Amino acid sequence: MTTVAARPATMAQALTRALRDAMAADPTVHVMGEDVGTLGGVFRITDGLAAEFGEDRCTDTPLAEAGILGAAVGMAMYGLRPVVEMQFDAFAYPSFEQLVSHVAKMRNRTRGAMPMPLTVRIPYGGGIGGVEHHSDSSEAYYMATPGLHVYTPATVADAYGMLRAAIASDDPVVFLEPKRLYWSKDTWDPEDPPAVEPAGRAVVRRRGSSATLLTYGPSLPVCMEAAEAAREEGWDLEVVDLRSLVPFDDETVCASVRRTGRAVVVHESTGFGGPGGEIAARVTERCFHHLEAPVLRVAGFDVPYPPPMLERHHLPGVDRILDAVGRLQWEAEN
Amino acid sequence: MTTVAARPATMAQALTRALRDAMAADPTVHVMGEDVGTLGGVFRITDGLAAEFGEDRCTDTPLAEAGILGAAVGMAMYGLRPVVEMQFDAFAYPSFEQLVSHVAKMRNRTRGAMPMPLTVRIPYGGGIGGVEHHSDSSEAYYMATPGLHVYTPATVADAYGMLRAAIASDDPVVFLEPKRLYWSKDTWDPEDPPAVEPAGRAVVRRRGSSATLLTYGPSLPVCMEAAEAAREEGWDLEVVDLRSLVPFDDETVCASVRRTGRAVVVHESTGFGGPGGEIAARVTERCFHHLEAPVLRVAGFDVPYPPPMLERHHLPGVDRILDAVGRLQWEAEN
Amino acid sequence: MTVMEQRGAYRPTPPPAWQPRTDPAPLLPDARPYRVLGTEAAGRTDPDLLLRLYRQLVTGRRFNAQATALTKQGRLAVYPSSTGQEACEVTAAAVLEEHDWLFPSYRDTLAVVSRGVDPVRALTLLRGDWHTGYDPHEHRVAPLSTPLATQLPHAVGLAHAARLKGDDVVALALVGDGGTSEGDFHEALNFAAVWQAPVVFLVQNNGFAISVPLAKQTAAPSLAHKAVGYGMPGRLVDGNDAAAVHEVLAGAVRRAREGGGPTLVEAVTYRVEAHTNADDAGRYRSESEVETWRAHDPIVLLEEELTHRGLLDEATRTAARDAAEAMAADLRARMNADPALHPLDLFAHVHARPTAQLREQAEQLRAELEAEAEGAGR
Amino acid sequence: MTVMEQRGAYRPTPPPAWQPRTDPAPLLPDARPYRVLGTEAAGRTDPDLLLRLYRQLVTGRRFNAQATALTKQGRLAVYPSSTGQEACEVTAAAVLEEHDWLFPSYRDTLAVVSRGVDPVRALTLLRGDWHTGYDPHEHRVAPLSTPLATQLPHAVGLAHAARLKGDDVVALALVGDGGTSEGDFHEALNFAAVWQAPVVFLVQNNGFAISVPLAKQTAAPSLAHKAVGYGMPGRLVDGNDAAAVHEVLAGAVRRAREGGGPTLVEAVTYRVEAHTNADDAGRYRSESEVETWRAHDPIVLLEEELTHRGLLDEATRTAARDAAEAMAADLRARMNADPALHPLDLFAHVHARPTAQLREQAEQLRAELEAEAEGAGR
Numbered sequence A, B: 001m002t003t004v005a006a007r008p009a010t011m012a013q014a015l016t017r018a019l020r021d022a023m024a025a026d027p028t029v030h031v032m033g034e035d036v037g038t039l040g041g042v043f044r045i046t047d048g049l050a051a052e053f054g055e056d057r058c059t060d061t062p063l064a065e066a067g068i069l070g071a072a073v074g075m076a077m078y079g080l081r082p083v084v085e086m087q088f089d090a091f092a093y094p095s096f097e098q099l100v101s102h103v104a105k106m107r108n109r110t111r112g113a114m115p116m117p118l119t120v121r122i123p124y125g126g127g128i129g130g131v132e133h134h135s136d137s138s139e140a141y142y143m144a145t146p147g148l149h150v151y152t153p154a155t156v157a158d159a160y161g162m163l164r165a166a167i168a169s170d171d172p173v174v175f176l177e178p179k180r181l182y183w184s185k186d187t188w189d190p191e192d193p194p195a196v197e198p199a200g201r202a203v204v205r206r207r208g209s210s211a212t213l214l215t216y217g218p219s220l221p222v223c224m225e226a227a228e229a230a231r232e233e234g235w236d237l238e239v240v241d242l243r244s245l246v247p248f249d250d251e252t253v254c255a256s257v258r259r260t261g262r263a264v265v266v267h268e269s270t271g272f273g274g275p276g277g278e279i280a281a282r283v284t285e286r287c288f289h290h291l292e293a294p295v296l297r298v299a300g301f302d303v304p305y306p307p308p309m310l311e312r313h314h315l316p317g318v319d320r321i322l323d324a325v326g327r328l329q330w331e332a333e334n
Numbered sequence C, D: 001m002t003v004m005e006q007r008g009a010y011r012p013t014p015p016p017a018w019q020p021r022t023d024p025a026p027l028l029p030d031a032r033p034y035r036v037l038g039t040e041a042a043g044r045t046d047p048d049l050l051l052r053l054y055r056q057l058v059t060g061r062r063f064n065a066q067a068t069a070l071t072k073q074g075r076l077a078v079y080p081s082s083t084g085q086e087a088c089e090v091t092a093a094a095v096l097e098e099h100d101w102l103f104p105s106y107r108d109t110l111a112v113v114s115r116g117v118d119p120v121r122a123l124t125l126l127r128g129d130w131h132t133g134y135d136p137h138e139h140r141v142a143p144l145s146t147p148l149a150t151q152l153p154h155a156v157g158l159a160h161a162a163r164l165k166g167d168d169v170v171a172l173a174l175v176g177d178g179g180t181s182e183g184d185f186h187e188a189l190n191f192a193a194v195w196q197a198p199v200v201f202l203v204q205n206n207g208f209a210i211s212v213p214l215a216k217q218t219a220a221p222s223l224a225h226k227a228v229g230y231g232m233p234g235r236l237v238d239g240n241d242a243a244a245v246h247e248v249l250a251g252a253v254r255r256a257r258e259g260g261g262p263t264l265v266e267a268v269t270y271r272v273e274a275h276t277n278a279d280d281a282g283r284y285r286s287e288s289e290v291e292t293w294r295a296h297d298p299i300v301l302l303e304e305e306l307t308h309r310g311l312l313d314e315a316t317r318t319a320a321r322d323a324a325e326a327m328a329a330d331l332r333a334r335m336n337a338d339p340a341l342h343p344l345d346l347f348a349h350v351h352a353r354p355t356a357q358l359r360e361q362a363e364q365l366r367a368e369l370e371a372e373a374e375g376a377g378r
């Protein structure tokens, strides 16, 4: 491994390190996908793995996503732990049938005899100036598919810990990597990686008392920034990083919302039919009498992801979040 | 046309009649899919069309759903109005990329120069004793995809009117046909079809004052039954048939919920990540101060669709709906 | 000066060395389906093998009939019969070693049973009590795959994984003529060839995909010709000639086992019955077409050969018939009971450990069931 | 009695008549890529055509260079260059009639421009101001397709629709070697052959799919060999030999126009530059390999031929170069300005009429923009 830098490390480096450590720890872990071998992936996340573990462990496949995921299913049937890289969010769609009809259902179909301990890594979301099909937020599709787990890290340390947890999971995990955080840095030390903790838990990233921002992945830094900016308006916002969309951590989320009495869900994905509906609905079901205002949503517009020059108008930004917080019926409180 | 019966007619017959009338009215309407020609489709919805309009207008395609939908996109580019039949819900998944990346986006991509006036008919939902992959409720996937319209009829008359509207629409429509209502009958007269009305509106199927059941497609009859049964418990339930999941008729829905102050969303689709989250969230956003209780959801469990012998435990039934109504915090009212 | 003369003096830039990656000639299938029974090649066949196949065909035919009968009695939700295709079904199982893997399509219950899976378990999917009734690892049989052609990349992946591990495993994957049109067919064959995975693809070309005849499915000279586009050999065989199917499949399996990579085999056969018990084949084909194929029945073909070689006496016939009847009687008896159902199994295997939400939902159902039981008890 | 002797008396049941659906022999490609320049066949070529192609190649090369330069100046988000592949790009446009349709892949901006689309509009996608900058109907050019191979079924559907209507339309669809592995490639070719649609599929085999070389993509003798599996002719051509590509494509287009159905053409070429400006080709291939191909450059090949035939004087060269420079200067100038953007366009074309929800969202954005403008005005 040549690319792992000293601290501070980027999320990309943490992901690479997680793959490397998982492969070193477990010979059944196989990385596969388009350009993952010699090139190390278009985002260089698999950089060095083919050199260190050989092309049989880190394999450049033909260009066919259904074939990649379908072959991974077969490999998992034989006891391997495939880690599939989809090159971009929208390029995972050709493998949708394999994902929904097999990856998600094989364990259930066989009463547990054929688990699917595979990980599908998908760089997702926008904000990187990508042309069409390179910025989709596809998490709603995966959330609506029973049998899958859906993780998405927002910090460098989580990128490492959650990817290790995903690979170690005996269930299939759709691992959504926020592309625009690939180069985010943190003082996490790749030479001293944290213990792998089971994923599936949300975490409070910022304590606050006025309202809770519920968010994940690429929108976490935006929410943190909004929470800082909100201080000027007199709001002390709590920020919860969901981390795992499936399983969903109702406990942490509801504890926060019950405390603050107000919540805004923030994500890049389109609003209509997006993850925010589920999140708002379940929070409301569970915390109704603690709510001073309806749970609001700040999301991408209900439009196909825009071209690079227009994406800033689409993505939830600090102002839009603060506007939503402002609409949480503060007068009604008195 | 040999199969259109005198009144009462089945939903299947109404759909057949809608296709026939649309083809007769507009030579650019082409029906295509697996077994739609000679056989008339596995549900016989396209029965007689090949004989009446020729195989070029009602075409048995090779067995390849992405190819079918992709070819339909090309035909739409040339000005035709393809009506694609997917044989069952889960067998639409191979065409997911064509649907999401092209059907939904082509108009937007080309600033309106290349509309996609095509209809994708998908028999969906369970309750027919189908083996695995024959009973999926996949509407959440389509709702989460901007650019599509999503219709689903629940009555014989709507089957006709909404399919005509879908075919006439200059936008792509995913037309979800509740399989278990195919043989439901009504006194609608196929020889005197109602005028084609623009879809996109919900309709109140039963007036009531205690609470609103928000539902669609296969769950409408169940909700009507539940509303009848609720009278015994002293509840007078309103039932709203959403009909069009996209566009969503906030007006009709919110008017009802504001009136009753309570709502339960009922659908077969799995709860988590399913359509109910969006519906509950948007109703809550808009009607918060009218709500006496959180909007609850009665949905399929968060599991892969069960085998035939277990499906009755999975499907929302009258009891489960009444239980939910019972949890609408009636005490809190006083 | 003519152009021809000019050429002499002119040295155009040579193209970079270009080589076909493999010689296409040996990849092309024969011009007509390979046959053994009734041809000179039959002389090379092992009488014991033929007799074994004969008994299996007779049992297989009876299995199909019994399963179809079970749909009429409401004991199966649906049955896609492989009547007429038994030579492919039983042979697919016969050519495999114990440690090999079979990847069946939804029509291939008979192949699954021939591989040793208890028929009642093999029929679980079609009975409707669970999606798969057997542990795939027990007999190394993947679940019957309903989404067409999706099982093919699984076979490739499994074979590839086994080869990486150094295990002696061949995967044999079944698919229909209609299934060859799916993208997954293409992707699977390509992966298999690039990886030189030990896989054999057997296409049972039974003439139809439900109602759609082959001519609407493909314009290819034969489905076996698709092999050359992946750089693997394509073999065309008479799918009703059990000896021929056996020879071709066994050869392909041997080749795969020895590291020679994948083979695509097209077996030309015919679906004698309707698509399933729910289908009305009269809507799309004539009885006379079916009759032609009934005359080319796999059992009749083998009987003729065996009779001709003096290998089939009445005792053998009777023994075969009796064994088939015994199987059918046992199946009938065991299917003539309601399976024990566990509604809470809905939640048991969605994930390795149920999520908090699934535990809640299971509790809800448990409470409902208890209330129901109490109500019934009252 | 031997088995052989027995045969005489034995009349096995004959198989139902079986015919290959088409004769495979004429579908197979040549053993090596077809060439014209520098071969005897060059004598048959039309000097005017060669000169026209020459000018287009020179302009095309310049276009690629200019577009790559624009990425460095931040005027394009990204550019996948077709340098080295210009013979395919310009010829794909040249063989089509006005009423025909072109279906480009994401790398084929040059083909789009060669078909007459304003370069600035053709580059809109890569500039990032909208997804497609031109009206596809104006020049009958489908949007540049980023999801690989997905445009192929579109081409088939369009060609089929035109034929049903009785219109004289051929669709030419472009795809890369990597794209041939996708299921959509398979499904599109199959539909085209079954429907006998007037489509020509041109695979530009440029050796790589980003970093993945052809040997990891396929084990086929050639990509053109895939044609036989669909029952259509496969043609293999030297993709850097503009005259050869023109002859083969024009022949395939003619065949399609005359009702002969689809053709698969594999043009063997090379991607001389990196995958895009963002790619580092040094990670996966050697400079010496690139050098081999630079020597087989499409412009050089054509120059050699023209020079040899006395058709290329300095004036012609200069005129070609000047025309290319003028195109580049114009492009530079017109790209050197910020495009007029309309943020509310986000909502304008999602549906035929915006839904109530989209109207609300548009209002929200409009209010935000106004607030922003006021803030800036202050």
Ligand SMILES: Cc1ncc(C[n+]2csc(CCOP(=O)(O)OP(=O)(O)O)c2C)c(N)n1
Pocket (backbone or CB within 6 Å): B034, B063, B087, B091, B094, C107, C146, C147, C148, C175, C176, C177, C178, C179, C180, C206, C208, C209, C210, C271
């Ligand atoms: C992906 C997919 N699409 C459609 C279907 C519905 N379907 C079930 S069987 C069948 C026909 C299959 O034909 P073929 O592959 O020739 O197999 P056969 O039935 O002849 O054994 C179809 C279309 C399916 N099961 N999967």
Ligand SMILES: Cc1ncc(C[n+]2csc(CCOP(=O)(O)OP(=O)(O)O)c2C)c(N)n1
Pocket (backbone or CB within 6 Å): A034, A063, A087, A091, A094, D107, D146, D147, D148, D175, D176, D177, D178, D179, D180, D206, D208, D209, D210, D271, D275
């Ligand atoms: C369905 C899909 N998967 C992955 C990608 C990402 N991608 C863009 S270009 C490319 C390589 C394409 O190779 P090839 O088809 O040979 O065309 P070339 O780039 O050589 O022109 C890949 C994998 C994509 N655009 N679409």
Ligand SMILES: [Mg+2]
Pocket (backbone or CB within 6 Å): C176, C177, C178, C204, C205, C206, C207, C208, C209, C210
């Ligand atoms: Mg078949």
Ligand SMILES: [Mg+2]
Pocket (backbone or CB within 6 Å): D176, D177, D178, D204, D205, D206, D207, D208, D209, D210
């Ligand atoms: Mg390429």
